[in-house]
Amino acid sequence: MNAIEILFWLLSALAIISAMMVLLSKNPVHSVLWLIAVFFAISGHYILLNAQFLAIVNIIVYAGAIMVLFLFVIMLMNLNKESEPKRNFWRILIGIISGGSLLMILVSLIRQATEINNKNALMESGNIGLIKTLGKLLFSDYVVPFEISSVLFLSAMVGAVVIGKKE
Amino acid sequence: MEIMKTLLAFIVLWPLVGFLVNGLGRNYFSKKRIAFYASEQIFASFIASIIVFILIKNNGAQGDITYFNFIHIGKLIIPFAFKIDQLSAIFLLIITGIGFLIHVYSAAYMQQEEQAHYGRYFSYLNLFIFSMLLLVLGANYVIMFIGWEGVGLCSYLLIGFWFKNDNYNYAAKKAFIMNRIGDLGFLLAIFWMIAKLGTANYSDVFSNVSQLSTTDITAITILLFIGAMGKSAQIPLYTWLPDAMAGPTPVSALIHAATMVTAGIYMVARSNVLYSLSEVAQNLVAITGLVTALFAATIAIKQNDIKKVLAYSTVSQLGYMFLGLGVGAYTGAVFHVMTHAFFKALLFLGAGSVIHAMHHEQDIRKMGGLKKYLPITHITFLIGCIAISGIPPFSGFFSKDEILAAAYAHNPVYWGIGVATAGLTAFYMFRLYATTFLGSFRGTPEQAHHLHESPSAMTIPLIILAILSVVGGLVGVPESLGGHHALHQFLSPVLLTEVKYETTHSTEYMLMGLSVAIAATAIVIAIVTYSKKPQISNSTGVGKLLENKWYIDELYDAIIVKPLGSLASFLKNVIEKSGIDAAVNGVGKLVNYSSRQLRLLQNGQVGGYILLMVLGMIVIVLIWVNDGYIYRFLMNLFFAK
Amino acid sequence: MPIQYYIILSLALFCIGIVGVLVRRNAIIIFMCIELMLNAVNLLLVAFSKMQYNTAVIANKATTVGAEGQLFVFFIMVVAAAEVSVGLAIIVMMFRNTHSIDVNFLNRLKN
Numbered sequence: 001m002n003a004i005e006i007l008f009w010l011l012s013a014l015a016i017i018s019a020m021m022v023l024l025s026k027n028p029v030h031s032v033l034w035l036i037a038v039f040f041a042i043s044g045h046y047i048l049l050n051a052q053f054l055a056i057v058n059i060i061v062y063a064g065a066i067m068v069l070f071l072f073v074i075m076l077m078n079l080n081k082e083s084e085p086k087r088n089f090w091r092i093l094i095g096i097i098s099g100g101s102l103l104m105i106l107v108s109l110i111r112q113a114t115e116i117n118n119k120n121a122l123m124e125s126g127n128i129g130l131i132k133t134l135g136k137l138l139f140s141d142y143v144v145p146f147e148i149s150s151v152l153f154l155s156a157m158v159g160a161v162v163i164g165k166k167e
Numbered sequence: 168m169e170i171m172k173t174l175l176a177f178i179v180l181w182p183l184v185g186f187l188v189n190g191l192g193r194n195y196f197s198k199k200r201i202a203f204y205a206s207e208q209i210f211a212s213f214i215a216s217i218i219v220f221i222l223i224k225n226n227g228a229q230g231d232i233t234y235f236n237f238i239h240i241g242k243l244i245i246p247f248a249f250k251i252d253q254l255s256a257i258f259l260l261i262i263t264g265i266g267f268l269i270h271v272y273s274a275a276y277m278q279q280e281e282q283a284h285y286g287r288y289f290s291y292l293n294l295f296i297f298s299m300l301l302l303v304l305g306a307n308y309v310i311m312f313i314g315w316e317g318v319g320l321c322s323y324l325l326i327g328f329w330f331k332n333d334n335y336n337y338a339a340k341k342a343f344i345m346n347r348i349g350d351l352g353f354l355l356a357i358f359w360m361i362a363k364l365g366t367a368n369y370s371d372v373f374s375n376v377s378q379l380s381t382t383d384i385t386a387i388t389i390l391l392f393i394g395a396m397g398k399s400a401q402i403p404l405y406t407w408l409p410d411a412m413a414g415p416t417p418v419s420a421l422i423h424a425a426t427m428v429t430a431g432i433y434m435v436a437r438s439n440v441l442y443s444l445s446e447v448a449q450n451l452v453a454i455t456g457l458v459t460a461l462f463a464a465t466i467a468i469k470q471n472d473i474k475k476v477l478a479y480s481t482v483s484q485l486g487y488m489f490l491g492l493g494v495g496a497y498t499g500a501v502f503h504v505m506t507h508a509f510f511k512a513l514l515f516l517g518a519g520s521v522i523h524a525m526h527h528e529q530d531i532r533k534m535g536g537l538k539k540y541l542p543i544t545h546i547t548f549l550i551g552c553i554a555i556s557g558i559p560p561f562s563g564f565f566s567k568d569e570i571l572a573a574a575y576a577h578n579p580v581y582w583g584i585g586v587a588t589a590g591l592t593a594f595y596m597f598r599l600y601a602t603t604f605l606g607s608f609r610g611t612p613e614q615a616h617h618l619h620e621s622p623s624a625m626t627i628p629l630i631i632l633a634i635l636s637v638v639g640g641l642v643g644v645p646e647s648l649g650g651h652h653a654l655h656q657f658l659s660p661v662l663l664t665e666v667k668y669e670t671t672h673s674t675e676y677m678l679m680g681l682s683v684a685i686a687a688t689a690i691v692i693a694i695v696t697y698s699k700k701p702q703i704s705n706s707t708g709v710g711k712l713l714e715n716k717w718y719i720d721e722l723y724d725a726i727i728v729k730p731l732g733s734l735a736s737f738l739k740n741v742i743e744k745s746g747i748d749a750a751v752n753g754v755g756k757l758v759n760y761s762s763r764q765l766r767l768l769q770n771g772q773v774g775g776y777i778l779l780m781v782l783g784m785i786v787i788v789l790i791w792v793n794d795g796y797i798y799r800f801l802m803n804l805f806f807a808k
Numbered sequence: 809m810p811i812q813y814y815i816i817l818s819l820a821l822f823c824i825g826i827v828g829v830l831v832r833r834n835a836i837i838i839f840m841c842i843e844l845m846l847n848a849v850n851l852l853l854v855a856f857s858k859m860q861y862n863t864a865v866i867a868n869k870a871t872t873v874g875a876e877g878q879l880f881v882f883f884i885m886v887v888a889a890a891e892v893s894v895g896l897a898i899i900v901m902m903f904r905n906t907h908s909i910d911v912n913f914l915n916r917l918k919n
């Protein structure tokens with residue numbers, strides 16, 4: 001087992017455990033922190049896959065901006081204590097069972113799929129994940145969607161302001 | 168041909184236009200204008216009918232005149248076509264001519280109605296004329312059926328014209344329902360014809376009659392005759408006609424004496440090719456006619472309502488016509504239709520004049536001695552009575568004699584009953600006449616004060632009809648009396664000649680003499696009995712039986728209406744409530760209950776919806792995506808290795 | 809690494825997200841679970857991108873096959889950021905009106 005594999009398993013375990021902890025934490029602030037951990041683990045995966053740009057963006061946008069926004073809202077509403085009402089046992093059971101069976105079914109589906117046998121994701125090397133490659137692509141072939149996404153941001157901003165403002 | 172096509176279209180359309188204009192404009196036009204317009208439309212049709220008649224007389228009949236395809240389904244083509252030949256030409260004249268006279272008469276008779284009802288009345292009358300013309304002009308049984316239903320509808324509307332009186336409404340419903348029973352027979356006959364021959368055109372049916380088996384012909388003719396029974400008030404479907412007297416008197420004259428009720432005669436005469444091939448049907452027609460004639464005549468003897476007497480007399484005379492049809496005297500039957508239209512319309516209009524003078528009093532026991540108050544009505548009514556009694560040379564004599572002669576040639580028993588009926592006819596007509604016009608007045612002094620002769624709009628039609636009743640028979644003077652029977656020759660292309668009609672002249676003289684003698688005797692007895700001392704009190708014994716019409720209405724009530732009623736109430740209370748209702752309500756309750764349960768799924772909580780979505784995904788993947796891979800995988804996972 | 813590992817890892821994260829959405833009643837946690845699911849998809853997209861590149865690069869060293877997958881991830885992040893801004897605004901709004909962020913109170917759809 002080489003370093004890459006060790007790192008892969010470590011990061012995977014971290015991601016899954018952290019994701020579980022997001023659900024299990026009673027305090028929303030802890031949930032946010034665990035989610036940040038998940039994002040870091042995923043960014044680690046990106047680095048393993050040599051997707052440098054996405055790894056950085058993931059940390060900046062997700063773990064930085066978005067999760068800070070979450071934290072900010074939680075603090076604003078003063079929800080950092082255990083505030084959730086009593087949980088319904090049946091609801092939890094049903095949720096776990098259905099989610100688990102979905103996972104089981106999808107995993108079995110993947111295991112039956114022969115097309116992806118012996119296919120590997122290229123680790124460490126490969127230059128498509130570099131900022132240079134993606135930037136070229138983004139500002140040539142994908143410039144229109146890129147501009148449209150700015151319009152999306154504008155509308156989202158307007159929407160947030162309109163919804164959030166007091167009557 | 169083109170002229171004929173246009174003429175016929177106008178003959179039919181004028182009354183229809185009159186119906187629409189008067190029906191829609193009844194609130195806007197003055198009474199005078201309504202009456203004038205309605206009568207003028209019919210008069211125009213009458214003039215056109217005369218032209219058509221002359222054309223037919225000179226040039227002979229022509230083929231069907233097709234306007235457009237009415238029904239076209241697969242191989243079945245039913246054109247909207249008219250057939251104009253000698254038979255329909257005669258009926259055209261009768262309908263439009265008498266229709267016009269009765270329109271004129273109605274203008275005065277209905278004067279006291281409100282304007283809107285006045286317009287309604289005339290629009291109905293015009294619609295009736297339209298339907299009747301359609302009935303006699305149609306070139307196939309389907310068009311005839313349209314007219315047949317149309318006249319039935321108008322009859323219903325006009326019987327119930329004074330709809331504020333419930334009894335009149337019941338009478339209207341009774342007429343309509345009884346007619347429907349007959350119509351069912353007619354309709355079945357049409358279906359049978361179409362099923363067997365693929366056509367309902369007269370010409371095609373009659374020329375292809377050899378393709379039909381005897382059973383088919385018998386069935387079709389009997390079914391047609393059931394239709395005729397309903398329309399022409401024969402036993403057992405006759406009880407509606409006396410009740411139909413609830414309508415205004417001119418309506419009784421036009422619809423329930425002169426024209427509509429003869430539609431059955433027209434239909435049978437039109438189908439004479441079929442009837443002559445079926446012995447059974449012919450005998451049925453003859454016997455039904457004979458029994459009806461006698462039966463209705465006996466009832467008429469004891470009736471005290473002036474219009475009821477005439478109604479039973481009409482039923483009886485229609486029976487005569489069917490007797491004529493049944494024994495093969497088609498010309499005689501049509502001849503009797505014509506003369507009967509004259510004198511019966513006359514009698515009804517005369518009765519209307521009497522009723523008008525008596526301020527809607529119809530009971531003859533409260534009349535009497537009207538001779539000096541209503542001279543014109545009296546004379547014309549007397550002429551009508553003589554004509555119906557069959558005294559030569561009035562019109563009724565010739566037509567009745569022709570039927571009786573044919574009946575004698577067919578079976579002397581028929582003749583015997585026919586003559587007896589003729590005697591009864593003379594008796595009850597003169598009983599009516601004597602009670603009404605002779606003797607002394609028995610009404611209240613107030614009524615006596617108001618007695619007056621009717622206006623000229625009413626008396627002129629009476630006079631015209633009286634003249635026709637006197638001379639109308641001359642178109643059919645038989646050979647034995649030195650005539651050459653113009654009507655017979657005219658109709659010979661359409662109606663089969665009666666082959667069995669082979670009596671010697673001396674026999675004919677004897678038969679005529681006998682029937683006239685019996686009629687004359689009956690007249691004398693009636694006048695002597697009733698002019699001085701009319702019967703006021705109720706009868707007893709057989710008389711009571713007759714007065715109550717043999718209790719036929721009660722009998723029908725007991726054997727048909729009551730059982731039907733109790734069956735219906737059984738169905739309503741048991742089958743409907745616990746069967747159908749329970750099933751229907753049960754379905755409703757089930758849906759209600761299950762939707763109440765299903766509604767709980769729509770709890771508005773996003774989590775619930777997502778849960779269902781996930782479950783749905785699972786199911787879709789399980790069933791659809793993997794063709795059983797997962798099932799096997801799960802099996803391997805848990806049980807194998 | 810075999811692609812199946814990544815797929816299964818992603819599925820696991822995704823299903824954890826689903827279970828979170830189903831189980832939790834706190835609107836913010838649910839929202840976070842949705843973010844988690846988005847990230848699982850992102851991870852899968854990157855893995856597939858590298859898988860395509862892996863086969864294509866043998867023929868052509870300078871190929872950019874698979875770069876689109878990573879661009880999609882970029883766009884998903886863009887959309888997610890916009891979504892979060894609006895979504896959190898809605899949650900704030902809701903808290904302001906009901907003083908709760910329990911989604912069970914949000915059953916207005918019922919009517």
